[in-house]
Amino acid sequence: MKITELKSxxxxxxxxxxxxxxxxxxxxxxxxxxxxxxxxxxxxxxGKAPVSMxxxxxxxxxxxxxxxxxxxxxxxxxxxxxxxxxxxxxxVKITSFAAGKDLEFEIDTENLPEVKVGDxxxxxxxxxxxxxxxxxxxxxxxxxxxxxKETAKVDGKAAEKGxxxxxxxxxxxxxxEFKGGKGSNYPLELGSxxxxxxxxxxxLGAVAGDKIxxxxxxxxxxHAKELAGKDSVFAVEVKEVREPKKVEINDExxxxxxxxxxxxxxxxxxxxxxxxxENASRMKIKRQLLDALDKEYKFATPDSLVDxxxxxxxxxxxxxxxxxxLDESEKKKTEDELLxxxxxxxxxxxxxxxxxxxxxxxxxxSIKPEDINEAIMKEARKYPGQEKAVLDYYLKNKQAVxxxxxxxxxxxxxxxxxSKAKVEEKVVSVEELYNFNEDAxxxxxxxxxxxx
Numbered sequence: 001m002k003i004t005e006l007k008s009x010x011x012x013x014x015x016x017x018x019x020x021x022x023x024x025x026x027x028x029x030x031x032x033x034x035x036x037x038x039x040x041x042x043x044x045x046x047g048k049a050p051v052s053m054x055x056x057x058x059x060x061x062x063x064x065x066x067x068x069x070x071x072x073x074x075x076x077x078x079x080x081x082x083x084x085x086x087x088x089x090x091x092v093k094i095t096s097f098a099a100g101k102d103l104e105f106e107i108d109t110e111n112l113p114e115v116k117v118g119d120x121x122x123x124x125x126x127x128x129x130x131x132x133x134x135x136x137x138x139x140x141x142x143x144x145x146x147x148x149k150e151t152a153k154v155d156g157k158a159a160e161k162g163x164x165x166x167x168x169x170x171x172x173x174x175x176x177e178f179k180g181g182k183g184s185n186y187p188l189e190l191g192s193x194x195x196x197x198x199x200x201x202x203x204l205g206a207v208a209g210d211k212i213x214x215x216x217x218x219x220x221x222x223h224a225k226e227l228a229g230k231d232s233v234f235a236v237e238v239k240e241v242r243e244p245k246k247v248e249i250n251d252e253x254x255x256x257x258x259x260x261x262x263x264x265x266x267x268x269x270x271x272x273x274x275x276x277x278e279n280a281s282r283m284k285i286k287r288q289l290l291d292a293l294d295k296e297y298k299f300a301t302p303d304s305l306v307d308x309x310x311x312x313x314x315x316x317x318x319x320x321x322x323x324x325x326l327d328e329s330e331k332k333k334t335e336d337e338l339l340x341x342x343x344x345x346x347x348x349x350x351x352x353x354x355x356x357x358x359x360x361x362x363x364x365x366s367i368k369p370e371d372i373n374e375a376i377m378k379e380a381r382k383y384p385g386q387e388k389a390v391l392d393y394y395l396k397n398k399q400a401v402x403x404x405x406x407x408x409x410x411x412x413x414x415x416x417x418x419s420k421a422k423v424e425e426k427v428v429s430v431e432e433l434y435n436f437n438e439d440a441x442x443x444x445x446x447x448x449x450x451x452x
Contacts, residue, residue: 003078011111011302013084016095017074019103027066032058060099067097071105078107085112087302113299115358120420123296125288127425128281130433132273140269144257145249151187151242158205159241161191165203166240169214173232180224181232185239196232203236210238221324228324280433286414287436289421293355294348301350310346317342360413367408375404 001023007014032054041049041057075092078084090109097103151164159165164187171181190200198216206212214234222228247253254265317338320326330338359365380390394400 015078015107019070021102028062031062087112088304110302110304117362120417123292123421125421125423127285127423128428130277130430132270137269145247149247150245153240154243157241164189164242167236169234169236171234173230206238212236305350306346309349313342356413363416365412371408
């Protein structure tokens with residue numbers, strides 16, 4: 001096997017591999033010798049057929065198999081002998097081959113860059129924290145009580161804001177009913193903003209038995225594109241008017257929530273809010289870190305990885321555009337401007353991914369079973385009352401568990417770098433904690449969901 005380098009340009013390299021006709025025939029003969037041990041031909045017992053007859057019968061099919069094997073072996077040999085680190089599977093093209101002739105093929109590969117990790121102690125970060133205001137706990141308590149309040153039917157009452165009206169409705173545009181615009185015995189709280197703007201206001205003052213044509217216009221950014229911006233009419237029949245009963249927030253209420261007392265309920269609410277604050281704090285310091293790394297490290301990124309990441313972002317953008325879910329910032333820009341920003345984001349993601357991967361290797365960062373268990377428990381805690389269902393899902397779904405590994409690995413590497421950096425703690429207000437645009441000098445992202 002002869003290997004010749006044809007071209008080397010940045011991270012891309014091209015090689016030519018030649019396998020002699022003699023070596024190919026040797027491989028074919030060896031494969032036919034294997035087949036001969038069990039092959040059956042008419043007039044011969046299994047394993048007793050003449051090799052010459054087997055060669056005549058199997059030569060062409062075996063040759064195809066051998067060529068495929070040689071191409072795989074040749075590709076592996078190029079990678080090994082030239083000490084390559086392909087970013088993606090190399091592209092292989094057979095350039096010359098015929099029976100009795102040499103096999104020639106070319107290998108195009110794009111390699112991963114060499115990333116040299118520096119001293120992280122030079123990185124300065126600020127960890128923002130905030131105290132949980134008592135008002136936030138009270139607000140959460142009120143929300144819980146609102147969610148658990150009951151209503152009572154009141155005959156003859158004119159519906160007011162805060163009342164629940166039980167309604168049947170059928171929506172139409174240009175006189176034609178549309179999909180998803182029909183409901184029966186639907187409990188609508190007036191003033192909740194659940195329905196299209198203007199809908200609930202037209203039911204104020206209604207009493208049971210009223211039939212009202214509610215006329216509203218769908219918002220321009222409505223998720224169903226075929227309805228966005230359209231005028232519509234909903235034929236509504238009010239079945240009942242129900243008045244909410246006041247819920248007393250006391251120990252009995254706390255017990256109905258599964259807590260032993262109101263104080264214990266408040267404590268748990270405070271801890272949950274504190275957990276939310278800690279997540280926001282984590283997001284901020286991680287963004288600082290990634291911005292610092294992006295600015296500090298400069299190296300070439302493989303086009304193949306960038307193109308794949310860019311395609312994923314553009315596909316996400318196309319979906320958002322299709323369903324009128326673009327961010328306001330995206331709507332203000334031309335598609336050319338957006339696509340340029342998406343390309344920059346793709347480059348940033350690939351660069352940071354390669355850097356973090358190298359840091360993980362250098363620091364021998366690994367994922368332990370307890371890391372996965374902790375991540376699963378964290379996911380379960382997001383769904384109060386459904387923890388067992390979440391745990392069962394991961395127990396039965398190995399792919400879901402595998403999907404957790406990449407983010408776990410990344411977070412462990414981020415923790416490692418932060419532990420080496422200079423970190424200053426700063427107590428701020430809740431508003432400041434949740435302000436993620438505090439540094440106007442940073443490059444703007446088109447949307448949080450698309451930023452690295």
